[in-house]
Amino acid sequence: GQQLNQSPQSMFIQEGEDVSMNCTSSSIFNTWLWYKQDPGEGPVLLIALYKAGELTSNGRLTAQFGITRKDSFLNISASIPSDVGIYFCAGPHNAGNMLTFGGGTRLMVKP
Amino acid sequence: DTEVTQTPKHLVMGMTNKKSLKCEQHMGHRAMYWYKQKAKKPPELMFVYSYEKLSINESVPSRFSPECPNSSLLNLHLHALQPEDSALYLCASSQRALAGGRYEQYFGPGTRLTVT
Numbered sequence: 001g002q003q004l005n006q007s008p009q010s011m012f013i014q015e016g017e018d019v020s021m022n023c024t025s026s027s028i029f030n031t032w033l034w035y036k037q038d039p040g041e042g043p044v045l046l047i048a049l050y051k052a053g054e055l056t057s058n059g060r061l062t063a064q065f066g067i068t069r070k071d072s073f074l075n076i077s078a079s080i081p082s083d084v085g086i087y088f089c090a091g092p093h094n095a096g097n098m099l100t101f102g103g104g105t106r107l108m109v110k111p
Numbered sequence: 112d113t114e115v116t117q118t119p120k121h122l123v124m125g126m127t128n129k130k131s132l133k134c135e136q137h138m139g140h141r142a143m144y145w146y147k148q149k150a151k152k153p154p155e156l157m158f159v160y161s162y163e164k165l166s167i168n169e170s171v172p173s174r175f176s177p178e179c180p181n182s183s184l185l186n187l188h189l190h191a192l193q194p195e196d197s198a199l200y201l202c203a204s205s206q207r208a209l210a211g212g213r214y215e216q217y218f219g220p221g222t223r224l225t226v227t
Binding site for chain 1: 115117151152153154156159167199201203214215216217218219220221223
């Protein structure tokens, strides 16, 4: 089946630093979704990407839909302590709206 | 409003108990989902309801029984669970469950289930 590989698996950074993470697949995806999950809570949708090459921002977050349709990137600028959490990429299976999730990137921010 | 609510927030149950998890959304979404999530892992799909009908069951054991009473509500009935069923159970909804619709799924806060 389709798999999404996220890297890095975890990051420990200093407050104020910029963060970059990515998601890759061996298959083409027509949609990329980025979620953030706080401990003990459900994932929250951050950004949805629908077109190859698309660059979309949500506050300090910017995500890009790779030209090859096999990857996506999420950048966080000027990180703050509340950015701590697990970031998941996700995309729909070939049939229907069932989502494949990446393994997640755990972000830790040191004040 | 993109809110999906779930109750209870926490649940502890014995292996002989029967309990139910509840999920509600008022976004007019016609697809609703149950996921199971273990610590440090992504959510795993369990069931999909499309227009109040069960459309996908990802080979989930029969001790988990979903129910969709109407387009806004989704229940998960639990019976004779095992300790390994302890996890965070997430409900989600989306506009549609068929290809061609909007793919965004909105998740509830989850129910933390512990089976003793």
